[in-house]
Amino acid sequence: MAKLIDGTKIAAEIRAEIALEVKALAKRKIVPGLAVVLVGEDPASQVYVRMKKRACADLGIVSFDYDLAKTCSERRLLNLIDKLNADPKVHGILVQLPLPKQISEAKVLNTISPEKDVDGFHPINVGKLLNGEESFVPCTPRGCQELLLRSGYDPAGKHVVILGRSKTVGKPMAAILMQKAPGANATVTVCHSRTKNLAKITREADILIAAIGSPEFVKSRMVKEGVVVIDVGTNRVEDKTKKSGYRLVGDVDFKNVSKKARAISPVPGGVGPMTITMLLRNTLESAKRHAARKRRPTKKRQRLVVKASR
Ligand code: GUN
Numbered sequence: 001m002a003k004l005i006d007g008t009k010i011a012a013e014i015r016a017e018i019a020l021e022v023k024a025l026a027k028r029k030i031v032p033g034l035a036v037v038l039v040g041e042d043p044a045s046q047v048y049v050r051m052k053k054r055a056c057a058d059l060g061i062v063s064f065d066y067d068l069a070k071t072c073s074e075r076r077l078l079n080l081i082d083k084l085n086a087d088p089k090v091h092g093i094l095v096q097l098p099l100p101k102q103i104s105e106a107k108v109l110n111t112i113s114p115e116k117d118v119d120g121f122h123p124i125n126v127g128k129l130l131n132g133e134e135s136f137v138p139c140t141p142r143g144c145q146e147l148l149l150r151s152g153y154d155p156a157g158k159h160v161v162i163l164g165r166s167k168t169v170g171k172p173m174a175a176i177l178m179q180k181a182p183g184a185n186a187t188v189t190v191c192h193s194r195t196k197n198l199a200k201i202t203r204e205a206d207i208l209i210a211a212i213g214s215p216e217f218v219k220s221r222m223v224k225e226g227v228v229v230i231d232v233g234t235n236r237v238e239d240k241t242k243k244s245g246y247r248l249v250g251d252v253d254f255k256n257v258s259k260k261a262r263a264i265s266p267v268p269g270g271v272g273p274m275t276i277t278m279l280l281r282n283t284l285e286s287a288k289r290h291a292a293r294k295r296r297p298t299k300k301r302q303r304l305v306v307k308a309s310r
Contacts, residue, residue, distance in 0.1 A: 001258060001259065002229075002257075002258040002259075002260075002261040002262060002263050002264045003151075003262065003263040003264075004263070004264065004265075004266060005147055005148075005151045005228075005230070005263050005264060005265040005266075005270060006266075006269065006270075007143075007147060007265055007266075007269055007270040007271055007272065007273045007274050008269045008273050010146070010147060010150045010151070010273075010274065011273035011274050011276070011277040012273075013150070014146070014274075014277050014281065015055070015058070015059060015277055015280065018059055018277070018280050018281055018284055019058075019059045019060065021284055021288075022059055022060040022061060022284060023060065025284075025287060025288070025291070026060065028291070030287055030291050031060070031061075031062050031089075031287075032060075032061045032062070032091050032092075032283050032284050032286070032287035033061070033062045033063075033064060033089045033090045033091050033092070033283075033287070034052075034056055034061055034062070034063050034064070034090070034091065034092040034093075034094060034118065034279075034280075034283045035063075035064045035066065035084045035087075035090045035092065035093045035094065036049055036052055036053055036056075036063050036064070036065055036066070036094050036096070037066045037068065037077070037080065037081075037084075037093070037094065037095045037096065038065075038066070038067050038068070038096045039068045039069075039070065039072050039077065039095075039096070039099055039100060039103065040068075040069070040070035040072075040099075040100050041070060042098070044236070045096045045097075045098075048096060049096050051276055052094065052276055052279060053065060055276045055277070055279075055280055056280065056283075059280055061280060061283055061284070062089075064084075064089075064090060066080060068080075070100050071100075071102075072100070072103070073102065073103075074102060074103045074104060074107065074108075077095075077099075077103055077108060078107065078108065078111050081093065081095070081108065081111045081112055082111070084116070085111075085112070085113040085116060088290075090116065091116060091118075091283055091286040091287040091290055092116055092117075092118035092279075092282060092283035092286050093112045093113070093116045093117070093118070094118060094119055094279065095108055095109075095112070095119075097168070109121045109122055109123075110122065110123065114136075115286065115289070115290075116286060117136050118136055118139075118279055118282035118283050118286055119136070119138060119139065119279070119282075120135065120136040120137045120138040120139070120142075120172065120282070121138065121167070121168070122136075125137075126167075126172070129172060129175050129176070130175050132179055132180065132181065136282050136285075136286070137172065137176060137278075137282075138168055138169070138172040139274075139275045139276075139278035139279045139282065140168060140169050140211075140232060140271060140274075140275045140278075141169055141172045141173035141176050142176065142278045143271055143274025143275045143277065143278045144169075144173060144209055144230045144232065144271055144274070145173075145176055145177065145183060145184075146274060146278070147230060147265060147270070147271065147274055148207065148228070148230065149183050151263060153207065153228045153263065154183065155177050155183070155184060155185070155186035155207055156183075156184070156185040156186065157185060157186070157187070158186050158187070158206040158207050159186070159187045159189065159204055159205055159206045159207070160177050160186040160187065160188050160189070160205065160206070160207040160208075160209065161188075161189045161191060161201055161202055161204065161205035161207070161208050161209070162174055162177075162188065162189070162190045162191065162209045162211065163191050163192075163202070163208070163209065163210045163211060163212050163217075163218070163251065164190075164191075164192065164210070164211035164212040164213075164232075165190055165192045166211065169211040169232055170190060170192070170211055171190075173209055173211070174188045174190050186207070189201060189204075189205075198222070199221065199222045202218065202222045202223060203222060203223060203224050204224070205223070205224070205227055206227065206228065207227070207228045207229075207230070208223060208227050208228070208229050208230070209229075209230045209232065210229070210230070210231050210232060210233060210250070210251035210252050211232035211233065211251065212233065212251050213233055213235060213251065214233070214235070214251055215233070215235040215237050215249045215250075215251070216249055216250070216251070216252065216253040216254075217233075217251050217252070217253075218231075218251060218252040218253060218257060219253050219256065219257070220253065220256035220257050220259065220260055223257055223260055223261065224260070225260050226260075226261070226262045227260065227261050227262065228261065228262055228263045228264070229252055229257060229261050229263070229264040229265065230265050230270070230271065231250035231251055231252040231254070231264070231265050231266070231267050231270055231271065232250075232251065232271050233249070233250040233251030233252070233267060234248055234250070234267060234268070234272060235248065235249050235250070235251070236248060237249050248267055248268050249267060250266070250267030250270070252264070252267075254266060254267070
């Protein structure tokens with residue numbers, strides 16, 4: 001039977017580390033701030049946003065909440081982002097996706113200042129990630145990497161197969177794990193809806209990361225003995241026995257795949273808590289960078305200091 005990769009436990013460890021850093025910053029009167037923008041009333045988005053705000057409050061990160069109507073115009077949202085970009089109390093801006101049809105997602109993501117882009121979706125941060133430069137890295141794939149590392153499964157030299165090529169998970173996941181850097185150095189294959197002989201490829205995976213949004217898609221015949229599985233899917237399936245009328249399942253047939261796997265992350269309690277934790281960590285990082293920029297003397301100030309000391 002597979003070892004369980006416990007995202008709740010690992011997330012709690014990282015949150016304790018973040019809390020210590022937030023406390024240290026508070027002594028310097030710096031409070032990390034995250035603006036959380038929700039447009040409309042998508043039930044899943046409402047749940048995610050609520051969890052993000054609660055996690056902020058638990059750690060001493062202040063969240064600034066903006067709930068906009070489903071009919072909100074693109075201009076109104078872009079104006080709000082301009083305001084948040086200019087607000088020194090806001091270190092991170094999160095606009096929950098998906099957005100209603102009348103709003104261009106690309107325009108919104110391009111408007112968020114790359115320095116406050118704690119989701120890592122701005123083209124500048126996407127480009128930096130590909131170039132191997134320091135940047136904000138998307139939270140879900142970063143959380144998957146951290147799950148692997150903290151469970152003792154370094155992807156270096158391993159064949160990692162990623163199912164899904166989304167810009168929020170699949171593509172950045174591939175970019176992260178193929179980096180020439182500690183915690184990466186994997187051989188990466190990305191599979192998607194047009195991939196031929198999918199099961200043949202997934203059976204070659206040492207590490208399989210499923211992010212396609214299809215309930216229990218990965219069956220036991222699609223994996224090899226001893227594979228390490230990270231399940232990113234969070235799919236609601238009807239379940240009349242539940243009060244809510246649904247239950248959450250991943251992209252992996254957990255019951256059967258776990259009989260063959262060396263280790264596997266469950267849904268819920270796997271990647272989900274890690275995504276939020278990486279968002280908190282990016283917000284903390286942004287607040288630290290902001291404080292460092294304020295401390296660093298500008299060229300003009302440097303000239304004045306030189307003059308004064310002559
Ligand atoms: N919707 C689903 N996942 C995410 C995420 O990681 N960030 C944002 N902004 N929206 C999402």
